[in-house]
Amino acid sequence: MYETDKGKILMVDDEPNALTVLSAILSHEGYDVLKSDNVDYAIEILHKETVDAIVTDMKMPEKDGLELFQYVSKTLPDIPVIFLTAYGTVDSAVSAMTHGAFYYFIKPPDYVKFKSVLARAVEQRRLRREVEYLRRKLSTMDGGNHIVGNTPQIMQILKTIEAVKDSASSVLICGETGTGKELVARALHFGSIRRDKPFIAINCAAMPKELIESELFGCEKGAFTGAVARRIGKFEEAAGGTILLDEIGEIDPPLQAKLLRVLQEREIERLGSNKKIKVDFRLLSSTNRDLNKEIGVKFREDLLYRINVVKIEVPPLRERKDDIPLLVDQFLKEFCAREQKKPVGVSEEVMSVLLEHNWPGNVRQLSNVIERAIVLAKGKEITLKDIPEELWKGGQKAKTVSVKRTLKDLEIHAVREALQMCNGNKSLAARNLGISRKAFYKRLKEL
Structure with missing residues (x-):
């Protein structure tokens, strides 16, 4: 599916010499270069070709690079x-970066750095395409539900799912409440060869302790008071498919011992029976606790080894805020369709508030906020009055702080990137940034 060449680059510049020189450099590096001396022709190329990155001049006759960027942002947002x-248009370039542009260089660029940045841009584009490919595969039979996000953490989760989905090995999914652990479990099942078999999810925290054993393993008539008929357990129900033990850390140690034996022998005994029943299932477990800290106290070490063959960490929403706009868009479509409302948008004020909030309830909390807003919204977009007051108290102040932070964020990004590109060499990083070593160390201390 994935290409082996360096990538396809669209160069846009009205200066023939600049276009020729840079195209030659990139072609020599192994890129397939498409050239255009104006924005309109560049857009025509984008309709015909699959482009991995765009390198464009800012100032050009008629339409400029900023107009091309705005067009790409709306129609092909995955292309960096x-x-x-x-020098005269640096402010415009910085403004474009705050709205999603990948990078900007002052003419003539440092070609070593330019090639490095372009390589990262192409890799980012390819990763996004790969994620979309994986996402389509993983959502085949799950009613369209899929994991939303383009941050590195989500990309890594999708790669892990693709790698282990058809394995029989147990998977432990860790993360705070509301991060979407069950969504990961569903992606593992519905993207796998077991997709046509049952997916059984058990919330161990919500089930009475005295009933969970019969719920998992089943019981015979008369096994205990109230057992008026034979009951099939969840492990039998999951035959050939997948069973998810959500919040497995809530299971008491005595039952953990029985669960361990089931995992080892792949057979169960219903309560009130001595007959062993062979079971075929794939076990997925989830927890919002650090089970390693509970070994020997609340959780068996040997059971943890059994369920933790593959571990997937689902990050909290506060650590993947770049995914918030994508999640909001997904929830808007979902709840507008459910409420039979025309599509609505989100005001800039509301989006600023959503991006500033730390989301202790994670994705589930964000979903609830958007659901409430859809129900209350009267106009074509969600405004501050449609979201909970505790989110936007001081909202205007938060927005101001957000704007003030923009330049600081760019500075942090530049320093980190310079260090990464120079493998931690501070003197070289300072030279690449065009500042003195003393000034660079001062920036490091401040940041």
Whole structure:
């Protein structure tokens, strides 16, 4: 599915010499270069070709690079855009970066750094395409439900799912409440060869302790008071499929011992019976606790080894805030369809508030906020009055802080990137940034 060449680059510049020189450099590096001396022709190319990155001049006759970037942002938002600009248009380039542009260079660029940045841009584009491919595969039979996000953490989760989905090995899914652990479990099942078999989810925290054993293993008539008929347990129900033990850390140690034996022998005994029944299932477990800290106290070490063959960590929403706009868009579509409302948008004020909030309830809390807003919204977009007051108290102040932070965020990004590109060499990083070593160390201390 994935190409082996370096990638396809669209160069846009009205200066023939600049276009020729840079195209030659990139072609020599192994890129397939498409050239255009104006924005309109560049857009025509984008309709015909699959492009991995765009490198565009900022100032051009008629339409400029900023207009091209705005078009790409709306129609092909996954394609990274790198600006080439003169000193007079630096402010425009910085503004474009705050709205999603990948990078900008002042003409003539440092070609070593330019090639490094372009390589990262192409890799990011390819990763996004790979994620979309994996996402389509993983959502085949799950009613369209899929994991939303393009951050590195989500990309890694999707890669892990793709790698282990058809394995019989147990998977432990860890993360705070509301992060979407069950969604990961469903992706593992419905993207696997077991997709046509049952997916059984058990919330161990919500089930009375005295009933969970019969719920898991089943019981015979008369096994205990109230057992008026034979009952099939969840492990039998999951035959050939997948069973998810949600919040497995809530199971008492005595039952953990029985669960361990089931995992080892792949057979169960219903309560009130001595007959062993062979069971075929794939076990997925989830927890919002650190089970390693509970070994020997609340959780058996040997059971943890059994369920933790593959571990998937689902990050809290506060650590993947770049995914919030994508999640909001998904929830808007979902709840507008359910409520039979025309599509609505989100005001800039509301989006600023959503991006500032730390979301202790994670994705589930964000979903609830958008659901409430859809129900209350009267206009074409969600405004501050449609979301809970505790989110936007001081909202205007939060928005101001967000704007003030923009330049600081860019500075942090630049320093980190310079260090990464120079393998931690601070002197070289300072030279690449065009500042003195003393000034660079001062920035490091401040940041």
